[in-house]
Amino acid sequence: MESGDGLVVRIRPRRASFTADQLRAIADAALRHGNGIVELTARANLQLRGVTSASHGPLLQVLEGIGLLDSDPNVEGRRNVVLSPFRSALDAELADALYKRISEGPDLPGKFGFAIDTGDTLVLTDTSADIRIESGRDGLILRADGAPGGQPVTRESAVAEAMRMARWFVESGGVEQGRGRMRAHLARSNLPFATTALPAPIAPEPIPGQRSDGARITFEFGILHAELLVKLADCAPEIRITPWRMVFLPDRALPQLPGTITVPDPRLKVYACTGAPGCPQALQETRALARRLAPMANGRLHVSGCSKGCAHPGPADLVLSATRHGFVVARGAKAGAEGPLLKPQDITEETLHKVL
Template identity: 30%
Template sequence: MNNIRRGWCPSLFHPMKTGDGWLCRIKPFFAKLTSRQARFIARSASDLGNGFINLSQKANLQLRGFTPEHIQQFIPFANQENLCSLNALEEGKRNILISPLAGIDPSCHQDTILYAQCVHHEIIENETIQFLSDKFSFVIDGDGLYPLTQHHADINLRFYHNQWILQLGYAQQVIPCDLNHCPKLLKQILEFCHHHNYPRLLHQDHTEQFLKETSISGQSYNHSTSSERLSIGQFPQGYHIGIPFGLLNSHDLNVLADISDQYGNSTLQITPDRSIILPYCSAKAHGDLKSFITDQNDIRLHIISCPGKPYCFQGQQPTMHDIQKLIHFWHSKLQTLHISGCAKGCASPQKNPMTLCATPKGYTLILNGRADDKSIYQDLDLTKINSLFLTHSKMN
């Protein structure tokens, strides 16, 4: 594995310098934007940045091309628009991924938002939170049409087999957690982290140690991670649209705000899959959604890419440019292609059936692995990639 720094996560108050300026991250509260907030973000992206906005795997928006002065200028206005926490500590720790259809989909558990509020309250009030890593995160999965079973944070609260459970990391032993007991359990876990100086809780050992020390009995958890998720297109409670390669510009975001005002309920829900849900948006909006992905069969849904060179300093190849050719080579609607600007693999840190990792000499093709895995297929140009794709598709 390459020696790549993975331990740091930018926030609005701690922005990151990238190849096209400073990256300004917005974490919408509970994944929701009002059309007014969306227009504010669009205007800020074009006036203070370079107009590009990435959607992240954590359902955040990353505005690009800012200067440090512009970010300082932006923070009080973002605060006024209720788009960030009051201070840097809280904003850094407020990493809550919630079911994007909470409060909209009747099959998503009715308490989902209450659990998210309980976690948020603990982040604000619990002083031990400061000892955790800024990557420490929470998943609130109310199940329903948009389950988050394949997302794992340090603390996962899930509606599972007719009850809420709390899971630490990827543990197979979980703790029943009704809403009344949730604050106490969260406090116990944060105290446990503080006591043992654990900045994160992703290892199986953490769960075993926590259960032993607190004498809480766990129960087994065996959730399929392949649960079907909401398809792209119209559904009874709204419209689910894909954002090509997770990249928006300020014009796109303004268009979505207008559509949500005209045909929906004036809100947008951001998902962790680089898509956006327009709640209660009618089918009449279809004609206005041409710049977006509205068909589940669109091949772009099966390609994930980071911005690459020149947008990111570490980018070794212009992934956003190359993707326009690669899209014609990739025909699998059953498998995901991950194109990574370097071995860090930000856009998809997990294993993928096929990954192209940019290097100074071209791309490395990795089968069933991560961007930083080794492979015999190295220094590939686009022509060689095409022929390897063809060979691979004949073999499958």
């Protein structure tokens, strides 16, 4: 993708997991072929920034050499599967089966994705996905995102049924001009699958720190430099990427590395996209403002460089959406919501309190 600081190259690892050697190679490539900035995305991918049209080819060769490119770019585009970083063998098995079947499935919109979340506690209910294979009351269920329940499935049938649901989505008119999401489609169509009522639970707030099964580490705005990536690679043989701007080191003690956040911190609830000048669509600078407002954030704060809301597609407790003349502010809303307009320099706790 084109961006204000060059091309952005997204790397989509299988099972959201990299080996330490792969991460070292990515860090080296980020320095050689990009500007060294690495971002964690809300779909558990990595993005390298500052790639040029001349360095794009050599970068792809590196990624191919470490097994991170699909032979068919269309298959890679469809391989939009998020799985729990604290996964079981079942999650991994289902993800592998889905990767195999996905190329036979229908053409799906670029943002359309799958989630696999079969642990005792569902952790991905807040993560963007359209078709979910998750734990139900008495076994696995397949949930169309936004549905009040799920279709009972088995380990053997889950992936085939997920593909059947994807085909229904396309055939019943879920895609318009190459775009479409399941939740919006369900608001105007009836799902033709037998489901049992089971409201989606709220996922626990992901927090950094030591867990019994490994270490969780996060970074301000989900950004790290290639040099830090190398240090992380030196801490564990496997590094899993989560959809919460966080990495998980299975079965490892929490390393203390400069530039990481390893305890609850106000910045964890703050989302800010690249903004100006990095993104060509940005109408204002975002990250310095987000940093300034972080200490007063009471809940999720989202500062968006335009109405698209790339950094946080869902609603936030307080959202600031950039326009040419300042930021439109709103509570409990997504980027692009309507509200009063404030100039960046006028945004303080007091002015927000006054206008909202």
